[in-house]
Amino acid sequence: MATSAAANLEDVPSVDLMTELLRRMKCSSKPDKRLILVGPPGSGKGTQSPIIKDEYCLCHLATGDMLRAAVAAKTPLGIKAKEAMDNGQLVSDDLVVGIIDEALKKPSCQKGFILDGFPRTVVQAEKLDEMLARRGVKVDKVLNFAIDDAILEERITGRWIHPSSGRSYHSKFAPPKVPGKDDVTGEPLIQRKDDTAAVLKSRLEAFHKQTEPVIDYYSKKNIVANLHAEKPPQEVTTEVQKVLA
Ligand code: AP5
Secondary structure (H helix, E strand, C coil): CHHHHHHHHHCCCHHHHHHHHHHHHHHHCCCCEEEEEECCCCCCHHHHHHHHHHHHCCEEEEHHHHHHHHHHCCCHHHHHHHHHHHCCCCCCHHHHHHHHHHHCCCHHHCCEEEEECCCCCHHHHHHHHHHHHHHCCCCCEEEEEECCHHHHHHHHHCEEECCCCCCEEECCCECCCCCCECCCCCCECECCCCCCHHHHHHHHHHHHHHHHHHHHHHHCCCCEEEEECCCCHHHHHHHHHHHHC
16 A cells, blocks of 8 residues: 555656645644635635635535535435435435535545535534534634625626536636636536526525524524625635634
């Protein structure tokens, strides 16, 4: 095992090895952080996550992305989740709790994590507490992407995704260099099946009814930071940096 890993390393270009070494050195001085990002569809959780991830060397676990990958691969999990997702409803607590419990074991989650889109019900929040208690850790901060519903339709219907990297664009607020093409690979961008005005209505209903109580759950623990998610992306990033400093 060790021999084959070393043999593989011999084939890695020096510049990549040095970059990874520098990244690990930088990460070793960063504090551990366990974060939850909560907010309605289109509030900017997925936009801010990669920035926080890079800054603090955390893993980014987005249940929506994981479920979409399972749907695309037609796994048993994906087959169970598809109908609820297409209709803008939440998938069952058991399914998402299982995928998070498994994902938290990844070595990249060692310095902490960003949970993006999880927990979305109080039951999920309670299960997460149990999972973390078993590991002897707890959530440090919940970032609440507070925003008026009226702003979200334009954000959601203008969003374009590069499926393999998860890079996200917006036709007006964050346009790609070439319309319809990913900036890095030039591959085609797609729109998510649930990013329509009609499905957004159900997603917002689910948010207000099932996910807002999660914010109350963590408010009682005094770990919620409220962001002004209606501001431009860079200003939201500055707010996040202040909260996490
Ligand atoms: P999921 O994939 O989690 O979707 P969501 O929560 O609805 O969130 P979005 O990804 O739509 O929004 P975002 O906040 O990440 O916005 P983004 O940054 O991309 O879930 C999908 C489905 O999976 C659910 O409906 C459910 O069925 C299922 N699911 C997932 N997790 C589950 C769970 N835990 N339990 C049960 N079911 C679950 O921004 C949107 C657009 O706006 C982008 O184009 C972006 O460029 C632009 N933008 C971002 N920020 C700004 C800004 N500040 N100003 C202007 N434009 C901006």
